[in-house]
Amino acid sequence: MIDCEVLICGLGPVGQLLALLLTDLGVSVIAVDEADEPYPLPRAAVIDDEVLRIFQAIGLDAAVLRDAQVQKTVTFVTDRGKKYEVLRPAHGDLGHPPLVSIHQPSMEHTMTAALDERGQTDVRWGTRVETVDRAADHVDVYVRPTAGGRSSRIRSRFVVACDGGKSFVRRTLQIPFGGSTYSQRWLVLDGLIDKPLAKVPHPHFVGDVKRPTVSLPMSPGRHRWEFMLHPGEDAAPFEREARIRELTAPYITDEQVEFERAVVYTFHVRRAERWRAGRVFLAxxxxxxxxxxxxxxxxxxxxxxxxxAWKLEAVLRGAPSRLLDSYEVERRPHVTSMQNLAVRWGGVVQTANPAVGRMRDGLIGLAKLTGVLSIIREQVKPLPTYGHGAFAERPAKLPFNRSVGSLFPQPERIDVQLGNRWSVVADSPAIAKAWRARGVASICSPVDPWLRANHCEWALLRPDKFVYATGDAGDIAAAAKGLEGLLGASLGSLVPNAPAPSSPAPESAAAVAS
Ligand SMILES: Cc1cc2nc3c(=O)[nH]c(=O)nc-3n(C[C@H](O)[C@H](O)[C@H](O)COP(=O)(O)OP(=O)(O)OC[C@H]3O[C@@H](n4cnc5c(N)ncnc54)[C@H](O)[C@@H]3O)c2cc1C
Known part of the structure; x- marks a missing residue:
């Protein structure tokens, strides 16, 4: 007997988010974590507009933003103390601020509270996964209370390993985790503050070659510092209060700071060799x-x-299992490009050689003089587009040219109306009606700038709001047939679309129906 459709191993932020997304799609989920509760100390410091849009899909964007601070700019300070604005993320059209400081435990609390409130997910804290047995049509996972006791079996259709960097599931499946570990160690300090630091109102990267530093506001009432340690430097003294006060003193005016944590981290750049082993996925x-x-x-x-989430649900409802192969096909290159960006920027910040530091600072000054910096600072992040994957056609080669394969923008919070399943944005009532007649939710947006710019009358969006297909009136029948092939079901038989949970009422005049 099957106990659940998806078993999630690990209730860190990724496991929690996946549990919410799947639950809202009607998938039965058991989620286990060996810890007794979410990790209580801060880790992630910022998230972006793409992630806030995902939170919007589960009705939690406003709750996450309540514990967050929007960052409009990022400063780089040269070795000699000259300041440059290196990031002013252009407000994309995703409907959310592009850079937001958070407090990871508060964000996780928002998600665990939402899981409790929905009451539909079987959440088991204090439960460790010990064995994963894969079969053709199910996976048997053996779990045991972390505190000790009897082992029990959970049989599920799929397993998603969200069990973190040291993943037990990845190791048990013998999937190599290739890449590298930074030789630099960083002291990460988290402080509780009585008011925002006047000298650091937004994130600062300090290219002091003697002690590269990052200093940034987190959620309201919190501030983080990261100080690079040099090779051979003993870490222990850096975790003592007196040394911490000395390091942070240049950033503090009259604010009161109480340090809640000092820990030395080594950072990694790694990717698992494959993200799927039959019915088991890594995320x-x-x-x-x-x-x-x-x-x-x-x-x-x-x-x-x-x-x-949406691919698992589709396959559980009859779509061919190969749809799940597109998960890694789409995500791996995007993750790689984010890692490359982090490594490049890390290289800029971690410079400890005075000559290299002078060259770096000179280049930044030149980029400012020539105007290059103002282009870079708005466009630095890789675009949310995929070059291969589950799309009606192969996306254009150059990311900037992509319509199919790109994330549809969100003017006027249209996701609220589009719901969390397949949907269409159409430029006329007739086209919207034609799609609705086929069972696909559609909104009419007669002057939609995206449709105009991409010379099409409609865009068919996947549940994650990536554009699956575009076309004009004459292309609807073929696109609908293609989608039925992808999903292995007639569109009329699909679960009806529903608005995102607890989302505010739509303000736009556009009409929706499914
Ligand atoms: C200093 C620092 C700064 C960071 N800054 C940022 C940032 O600014 N922005 C950002 O996006 N990210 C940032 N990150 C990264 C971010 O914190 C992680 O990517 C994120 O926490 C990973 O979430 P996860 O759910 O994949 O894994 P984790 O949070 O590691 O959760 C894994 C869970 O699996 C459970 N588990 C493990 N083994 C088992 C088992 N056998 N059985 C049951 N449960 C198990 C664990 O108890 C844990 O709860 C930062 C990280 C650090 C350390």
């Missing part, structure tokens, strides 16, 4: 580790969760 840190310099560790895991 989040178990599949890839990214250094934190551009805040993309959890953010990449959040994208994994959303990518995997």
């Amino acid at each position: 989040g840190d178990s599949a890839h580790l990214t250094p934190p310099f551009v805040g993309q560790g959890f953010s990449s895991g959040a994208r994994d969760a959303q990518n995997l």
Whole structure:
């Protein structure tokens, strides 16, 4: 007998998010974690607009933003103390601020509370996965209370390993975790503050070659510092209060700071050799580790969760299993590009050689003079597009040219109306009606700039809001047939679309129906 459709091993932020996404799609989930409760100390410091849009899909964007601070800019300070604005993320059209400081435990609390509130997911803390046995049509997972006791079996259709960088599941499946570990160690300090630091109102990367430093506001009432340790430097004294006060003194005016944590980390750049073994998938840190310099560790895991959730649901409802192969095909190159960005930026920040530091600072000054910096600072993040995967046609080669394969923008919070399943944005009532007649939710957006720019009358969006197909009136029948092939079901038989849970009422005039 099957106990659940998906077993999630690990209730870090990626496992929690996946549990919510799957539960909202009607998938039965058991989620286990060997810890007794979510990890209580801060790790991730920032998330982006793509992740907030995913939170919106489960009705939690406003709750996450309540514990967050929007960051409009990022400063780089040269070795001689000159300041440059190196990031001013252009407000994309995803409907959310592009850079937001968070407090990971508060964000996780928001998710665990939502899981409790929904009451539909079987959440088991204090439960360790000990064995994973794969069969043709199910997976048997043996778990045991972490505190000790009898082992029991959970049989599920699929397993997703969200069990972090040291993933037990990945190791038990003998999947290599290739890549490298930074030789640099970083002292990470988290402080509780009585008011925002006047000298550091937004993230600062300090290219002091004697002690490369990152200093940034987290959620309200919190501030983080990261100080690079040099090879051979003894870490222990850096975790003592007196040394911590000395290091942070230049950043503090009259604010009161109480340090809640000092820990030395080594960062990794790693990717699992494969992210699928039959019915078992890796997601989040178990599949890839990214250094934190551009805040993309959890953010990449959040994208994994959303990518995997709708595909698992589709396959559980009859879609061919090969749809699940597109998970890694789509996500791996995107994760790699985020890792590359983090490594490049890490290289800029971690410079400890005075000559290299002078050259770096000179180049940044030149980039400012020539205007290159103002282009880079708005466009630095890889675009949310996929070059291969589950799309009606092969996306264009160059990311900037992609319509199919790209994340549809979100003017006026249209996701609220599009719901969490397949949907269409159409440029006329007739086209919207034609799609609705086929069972696909559609909104009419007569002057939609994206449709105009991409010379099409409609865009068919996957549940994760990536564009699956585009066309005009004459292409609807063929696209609908193609989608039925992908899903292995007639569109009329699909579960009806539903608005995102607890989302605010739509303000736009566009009409929706399914
Ligand atoms: C200093 C630092 C700064 C960071 N900054 C950022 C940032 O700014 N932005 C960002 O996006 N990311 C950042 N990250 C990364 C981010 O914190 C991680 O990517 C994220 O926590 C990974 O989530 P996860 O759910 O994949 O894994 P984890 O959070 O590691 O969760 C794994 C869970 O699996 C459980 N588990 C393990 N083994 C078993 C088992 N056998 N059985 C049952 N349960 C098990 C564990 O108890 C744990 O709860 C940072 C990380 C660090 C350390």
